[in-house]
Amino acid sequence: MKKSLARTYVAFTALVGFVLTAAAPAQAALQVDITDSSQSAIPIAIAPFGSDGGQLPVDVAQVASDDLESTGLFDVFERQNMVAKPTRADQVNYENWRTSSVDNLVVGSAAPNGQGGYRITFDLLDVYQGRSIASFQINAGRNELRDAAHTVANLIYEKFVGEKGYFLSRIGYITMAKENGGLRYRLIVSDYDGNNPATVYSSRDPIMSPSWSPDGTKIAYVAFDINRGRSSLRVQDLATGNIREISSREGINGAPTWSPDGRRLAMTLSYRGNPDIYSYDLGTNQLTQLTNNGAIDTEANWSPDGNHIAFTSDRGGKPQVYRMRSDGSQVERLTFEGQSNQRASYSPDGEQIAMVQKSGNGFRIAVMDTQTNNIRIVSEGPLDDGPDFAPNGQAIIYARQGRNNELATVSTDGQTRSRLSQGGEVREPAWGPLGY
Amino acid sequence: MFRKLADNWRSVLLALGLHLLIAALLVVGVNFVSESSSRGNRGQKIVKASVVNPDSVNTDMPAMPEAVSPASEPAPSEPEPKPEPEPDKAAEKAAEQDAAEQAAREKAQAEEAAKAEAVREKAEAEKQAEAEARRKAEAQAEKKAEAERQAKAEAQRKAKAEAERKAQEQAAREKAAAEAKRKAEAEAKAEAEAARKKAEAEREAKAEAARKAKAEAERKAKAEAQRKAEAEKKAREEAARKAREEAQRRAAAEQSARESAMREAMQREAAGRQNAANSQALGAYVQAIKDRVESNWLRPPGARNISCKVRVNQLPGGQVTGFRLLGSCGSAAVDRSVEQAIRKSDPLPKAPSDSVFSPEIEFNFEPDQ
Numbered sequence: 032m033k034k035s036l037a038r039t040y041v042a043f044t045a046l047v048g049f050v051l052t053a054a055a056p057a058q059a060a061l062q063v064d065i066t067d068s069s070q071s072a073i074p075i076a077i078a079p080f081g082s083d084g085g086q087l088p089v090d091v092a093q094v095a096s097d098d099l100e101s102t103g104l105f106d107v108f109e110r111q112n113m114v115a116k117p118t119r120a121d122q123v124n125y126e127n128w129r130t131s132s133v134d135n136l137v138v139g140s141a142a143p144n145g146q147g148g149y150r151i152t153f154d155l156l157d158v159y160q161g162r163s164i165a166s167f168q169i170n171a172g173r174n175e176l177r178d179a180a181h182t183v184a185n186l187i188y189e190k191f192v193g194e195k196g197y198f199l200s201r202i203g204y205i206t207m208a209k210e211n212g213g214l215r216y217r218l219i220v221s222d223y224d225g226n227n228p229a230t231v232y233s234s235r236d237p238i239m240s241p242s243w244s245p246d247g248t249k250i251a252y253v254a255f256d257i258n259r260g261r262s263s264l265r266v267q268d269l270a271t272g273n274i275r276e277i278s279s280r281e282g283i284n285g286a287p288t289w290s291p292d293g294r295r296l297a298m299t300l301s302y303r304g305n306p307d308i309y310s311y312d313l314g315t316n317q318l319t320q321l322t323n324n325g326a327i328d329t330e331a332n333w334s335p336d337g338n339h340i341a342f343t344s345d346r347g348g349k350p351q352v353y354r355m356r357s358d359g360s361q362v363e364r365l366t367f368e369g370q371s372n373q374r375a376s377y378s379p380d381g382e383q384i385a386m387v388q389k390s391g392n393g394f395r396i397a398v399m400d401t402q403t404n405n406i407r408i409v410s411e412g413p414l415d416d417g418p419d420f421a422p423n424g425q426a427i428i429y430a431r432q433g434r435n436n437e438l439a440t441v442s443t444d445g446q447t448r449s450r451l452s453q454g455g456e457v458r459e460p461a462w463g464p465l466g467y
Numbered sequence: 468m469f470r471k472l473a474d475n476w477r478s479v480l481l482a483l484g485l486h487l488l489i490a491a492l493l494v495v496g497v498n499f500v501s502e503s504s505s506r507g508n509r510g511q512k513i514v515k516a517s518v519v520n521p522d523s524v525n526t527d528m529p530a531m532p533e534a535v536s537p538a539s540e541p542a543p544s545e546p547e548p549k550p551e552p553e554p555d556k557a558a559e560k561a562a563e564q565d566a567a568e569q570a571a572r573e574k575a576q577a578e579e580a581a582k583a584e585a586v587r588e589k590a591e592a593e594k595q596a597e598a599e600a601r602r603k604a605e606a607q608a609e610k611k612a613e614a615e616r617q618a619k620a621e622a623q624r625k626a627k628a629e630a631e632r633k634a635q636e637q638a639a640r641e642k643a644a645a646e647a648k649r650k651a652e653a654e655a656k657a658e659a660e661a662a663r664k665k666a667e668a669e670r671e672a673k674a675e676a677a678r679k680a681k682a683e684a685e686r687k688a689k690a691e692a693q694r695k696a697e698a699e700k701k702a703r704e705e706a707a708r709k710a711r712e713e714a715q716r717r718a719a720a721e722q723s724a725r726e727s728a729m730r731e732a733m734q735r736e737a738a739g740r741q742n743a744a745n746s747q748a749l750g751a752y753v754q755a756i757k758d759r760v761e762s763n764w765l766r767p768p769g770a771r772n773i774s775c776k777v778r779v780n781q782l783p784g785g786q787v788t789g790f791r792l793l794g795s796c797g798s799a800a801v802d803r804s805v806e807q808a809i810r811k812s813d814p815l816p817k818a819p820s821d822s823v824f825s826p827e828i829e830f831n832f833e834p835d836q
Contacts, residue, residue: 060778060827063756065808066834068766104768134765134811159810164803193767193800425769442768 073191075099076108076133077183080153081118081140089176091141091151091183098184098198101224101440102426103447105191108133120154125161134158137187139167141176148172151179155190165190177226185467194423197223199466202428203231203241203250204438208455218252220269223421223462225438225451231267232274240459242288247464251277251287251296264298266313277311278318286330290337290357297321297331297340308342310357321359332375332384333357341365341375341384352386352399365399368406372397378420383443385409385418385427396429398443409445417458422465430458491663563599749823755816756828764808766834767800777805777830783821785814796832805832 077092077099092110099105108131110116117123118140128136139153149171154163167186171179178199185196200223208215216238221228232238236255243250244266251266264284266275278284282301289296296311303320306327310319322328326346333340334357341354347364350371355362366372369388376385381401388397388406393413399406414432421428426440431450438451438460570592766773775796780789790809796802809830818824 059825060829061753061756061825063753063760063828063830065757065760065764065830065832066836067761068764068808068834069762071765073765134807157807157810159807159813189800190803191767191800193770193798444768 072104072106073135074106074108074133075135075137075187075191076113076128076131077137077187078113078116078118078139079110080151083140083142084149087141087149087176089180091176091180092137092139094177094180095137095184095187095198097224098181098196099188101449102188102192103442103449104188120156120163123156125156125158128158135191137183139183141171141179144170149176149179151183153183155187177222181222182467192425194425195465197421197423197426197462197465199223200422201247201463201466202438202460203243203252203463204430204460205238205241205458206455207458218250220250220463231269231272240286241461243461243463244289245291245293245464247466250461251289253285253287264296266296277313282306283329288332290333291335292337297333299329299331308340308359319359321355321357322362323359328353330374332377334377335379335381341377343373343375352384365404366406369397374417376419378443379422379424383420383424385420385429387416387418396427396441398427398445407445409441409443410439410448415439417460419460419462421462428460428462430460432456432458491667748819752816752818752823756812759812759816760808760830763811764832765804767798767804770798770801771835773797773801773832773834774836775802775805775832777809777832779809779815779828779830780826781815781828782826783818783824785817787813787815805830 077096079093080087080091096107096110100107112131114127114131115122115124117136117138119138123136123138134157136156136158137153138156139151141149141151144150151167151169151171153167155165155167156162157164165186167183169179169182171182181196181198184198188194188196188198201220202223202225203218203220206217206219208217213235216234216236217230218232218238218241219228220231231250232252232254234254236257238255239253241250241252248270249266249268251264254263254265255261256263261279261281262284263279264277264287266277266287267273268275277287277296278298278300280300280302282304283299283306286299287296288298290310294313296313298309298311299306300309300318301307305325306329307320307322307324308328308331310321311317312319321331321340322342322344324344324346326344327350328342328344328346330343331340332342338357339354340357341352343350344353345351346353350373351364352366352372352375353362353364365375365384366386366388369390371389372386374387377383378385384399384401386397386399387394388408394415395408395412396410396415396418397406397408409427410429410431416430416432418427418429420426420443421440424443426442428438428440428451431437431439436456436458438457439448440451441448773796776793778789778791778793779787781787787809790806792802792806796805815828
């Protein structure tokens with residue numbers, strides 16, 4: 032019985048197999064599983080934008096190309112290698128671009144918009160399909176061509192990466208330069224790439240810890256007054272330059288950071304004797320002590336959902352990163368690797384924390400996964416400091432010190448880096464919001 | 468000779484003792500068997516032959532005088548025959564009277580008939596009477612002599628019988644005494660024998676118990692060993708049976724597989740000979756397509772949980788004539804990257820033969836699984 036059943040089954044299977052084999056070429060689609068991908072950067076070329084109104088004051092195509100190139104995600108085809116420089120889709124000989132292995136081509140032009148500004152139109156062409164897959168139009172003021180170029184880059188970036196580009200964001204940082212026989216400290220705000228730097232505050236005394244308000248309209252920072260022997264924690268409106276002093280208590284007034292909703296500032300105060308973290312309500316001016324510990328607690332940073340605050344404490348002996356609920360409860364230590372960890376900074380999605388880790392290799396930027404607590408090192412050291420996430424979470428800016436003082440960005444996987452050279456010593460970069 | 472025996476009385480005693488011992492052992496040995504057989508075997512099927520010794524049988528019986536009756540018991544003496552009674556005188560007188568009367572009558576008659584006769588008869592009668600008297604006297608004397616002779620013989624016989632009786636009694640007495648003595652001896656002997664037998668029996672019982680215990684232990688050990696051996700044998704047989712069945716099953720499966728393979732081969736042949744080669748060619752073809760698309764796919768950085776299907780139509784030369792996304796891969800950027808991967812791979816690798824070519828390909832983008 033069993034045997035005959037088995038035989039029947041075999042026969043049935045054979046029959047089914049036969050039917051499938053016979054039918055496959057005629058009906059069923061060939062199944063191909065794609066489980067891997069190329070690690071290459073995205074090949075793209077941005078042809079010089081045409082202009083109906085003479086030479087453009089800003090090389091829009093070049094600015095956008097530099098934007099994309101700086102991310103490390105794009106392999107931007109150099110202009111000098113272009114066989115042709117089309118400005119409209121109908122001018123493109125796709126075969127030429129295919130031959131050059133340029134998968135993607137951007138062609139566009141700018142024309143006066145009749146209001147003193149420009150109307151910029153451009154197309155994203157798929158070289159292999161031989162057609163435009165996206166068309167865009169941007170209006171820009173007379174002096175906004177650079178931002179328009181960044182916008183072009185943002186649009187392309189989002190098309191390929193799936194995240195908003197950060198090319199319109201701004202950064203704040205502190206420079207220190209010798210001037211007239213003395214040191215001059217400046218709080219600078221510039222485009223993300225260091226262009227258009229503007230001094231927000233300048234002093235012969237140290238300036239520290241700039242922090243962007245979530246809406247990007249204000250910066251909180253600490254200014255010292257050596258003569259008075261005091262430090263001042265303040266919030267400055269970038270548009271008006273107005274300064275609101277939050278705390279100039281005795282001792283430390285330091286390390287301000289904004290709550291995600293922009294209503295509160297976390298800061299470090301020592302007027303009660305020991306440096307502890309406080310929360311300051313900007314609406315009610317109410318000050319709440321969050322930590323009460325004999326050790327130093329400082330460098331608070333809010334999680335994006337506002338529920339937690341990461342901070343640095345040496346309560347365990349050496350500085351390590353801890354986390355507490357935003358009301359100061361449930362303190363837990365997060366870092367155990369390296370000799371010390373400090374300057375925690377949450378990623379925009381809250382899934383990562385960037386920090387400075389000290390080890391035998393010096394001070395390097397580390398990224399911790401908040402789910403697994405796994406840590407990976409993303410910078411080379413030996414004196415890296417002040418990490419802060421890009422507003423789209425795809426990169427981290429930090430300060431490199433040593434022979435060349437400079438700001439650098441690194442993709443969160445540590446794969447690609449770029450430098451934003453500045454004159455003089457530069458410290459404590461703070462990456463502002465997307466800006467659009 | 469007696470002197471020699473007397474000289475070697477020790478040896479004689481030893482020899483006698485040895486003989487006795489052998490006899491005793493014989494008796495014991497026989498009894499040992501008969502004793503055990505008499506106690507049963509608790510239902511065990513042990514067949515035993517017991518040799519029965521007549522002596523032991525006798526000794527089992529209640530002690531008895533060896534001879535129940537002496538063969539030489541004097542026979543009961545026969546009664547002496549009584550002497551025949553003498554003829555009665557009265558009868559004789561009556562007969563004589565009868566004869567006288569007869570004679571008188573006859574005389575009278577004769578007197579009547581002839582007085583002569585009477586005289587002669589008278590003479591005759593007288594003669595007869597005289598003869599008779601003489602005969603009578605003679606008979607009487609003879610009778611008397613006979614009686615005397617008989618009495619004498621009787622006396623002699625009686626004396627002899629008495630003497631014989633006396634002798635016999637004496638012999639009986641002697642014999643009884645001997646018998647009593649013998650009986651006493653026999654009883655003593657039986658008693659000793661009984662005691663010996665009792666001791667023997669006790670010893671035997673002990674030995675028997677020990678033997679039985681040993682036998683029981685051996686039997687148990689043997690039974691256990693047998694049981695074990697049987698269990699092992701059974702296990703071996705079971706294993707062997709299973710192995711056989713497994714082998715059979717495997718053989719059947721192999722047979723079935725062979726048959727199905729043959730059937731498949733035949734069906735393949737019926738469907739077209741090159742189909743067998745097609746699977747290999749098909750695998751290589753699919754791999755070529757996969758390699759090409761994967762090398763051309765630039766996955767958007769940071770994109771996670773990508774999963775989608777894409778339908779692609781192609782010409783026999785691999786030229787893509789249609790692209791259809793069956794649902795989003797997760798984001799517009801990934802969708803674009805997937806389409807570009809296909810477009811960049813156009814034309815797809817050419818099918819090595821018409822039989823493996825498919826005008827429609829379904830790509831499954833599953834890089835995160």
